[in-house]
Structure formats: structure tokens, C-alpha cells
Amino acid sequence: MDTYLIASETTKLIIRPITPSDYEAWLKGFSDRLPSQHKYDDGLIDMEECSEEWFVNLVNKYQQLALEDSAYIFEIFLKEDGRHVGTIDFSTLAREGFQWGRIGYTIHNQFWGRGYGKEAVREALVIAFTKLGYHRIEAHINVDNIASERLAQSVGMQFECVRKGFIYEFGKWTDNLVYYLNEN
Secondary structure: OOHHHOOEEOOOEEEEOOOHHHHHHHHHHHHOOOOOOOOOOOOOOOOOOOOHHHHHHHHHHHHHHHHOOOEEEEEEEEOOOOOEEEEEEEEEEEOOOOOEEEEEEEEOHHHOOOOHHHHHHHHHHHHHHHOOOOOEEEEEEEOOOHHHHHHHHHOOOEEEEEEEEEEEEOOEEEEEEEEEEEOO
């Protein structure tokens, strides 16, 4: 499936894979980030190594991941001026009898509190079910990441369980909340 043909628009946003021509908007979105607001916010990121050539390689890597059906990365842009707001990704966990994927989402912190996350994730879930062929999408959320948990709930995802020692981060195995949504 050529995900570079998949794009969707909402009232305020455009959600689509990046192309080499997105370099300036993408770089500015990251460069304009505010200092970290909490432990799950990267805040200011050193973008010095992110040359235009580096970015083209990133675009190619994302396209290869999609061709392999292992991951689909969609960027979020404002319709009004093309500013880069964040990223939503889907990872394929299992196909065949499952059609099971995982969603991840990041909104640049300078855009928080404007409803862009909810609008983007809601639309991306439509893409996941109608274009990417998933039946079940899970969000794996750190137990103390309240903002991410609220976003999952706001788009209709349901709490399923706590997976103990699920992911290695911050120097230890940490628990994750699992939220899910099945195709209607």
C-alpha cells in the first residue's frame, strides 16, 4: 500500500505522510518547541543534525516502514498556514487473524491546549480502520501520563488493563496502561 497517497483533513488539520518538501515546516515545528513541561515532554530538541539531506533519508525510511507494513507515520499540519503540529504513528503488532496495531501520538508543546491532539487522533483512527486495515488499535500509556490517558479517553478508547513491566525506559521496566479501540 502506498501510504503517500493517504491524506485526510479535519476542520483545522491535515494529516498525511511527510514528503521532502515538508522540511522547513517540519524543522520549524521542532525548533519552536517550548522547554519541557513534564517528564514525557521532550521540550527543546537539538535539531542541529537534521539537515535537508538527513530529512530526505527520514522520509525514505518512513516510506520503507510503510511498504513493510511495520509502521505508518503521519504528520499533522495546520490547514491555515501549514505549520507542523506533531506526529501520529501506527505500528503493526499482528496481521492475519488479528489486524492489530498500536498508536502513538506527539503534539509539539507550543500547540497544547487547542484541541489539535484530539482532532488529529480521532481522524488518524479513521485512517487506521478504513485505509490501513486494522481491526484493533491499542495505546500503551505510562501510568502517570495523565494527558495521554485523557486524550485516549476523549477519542473513545477504552481502558483494558495494566501491563506490568511492559517497557524499559528511564533505566527500569515500567508499567503501561493499555487503552484500545476496535473497528466498529
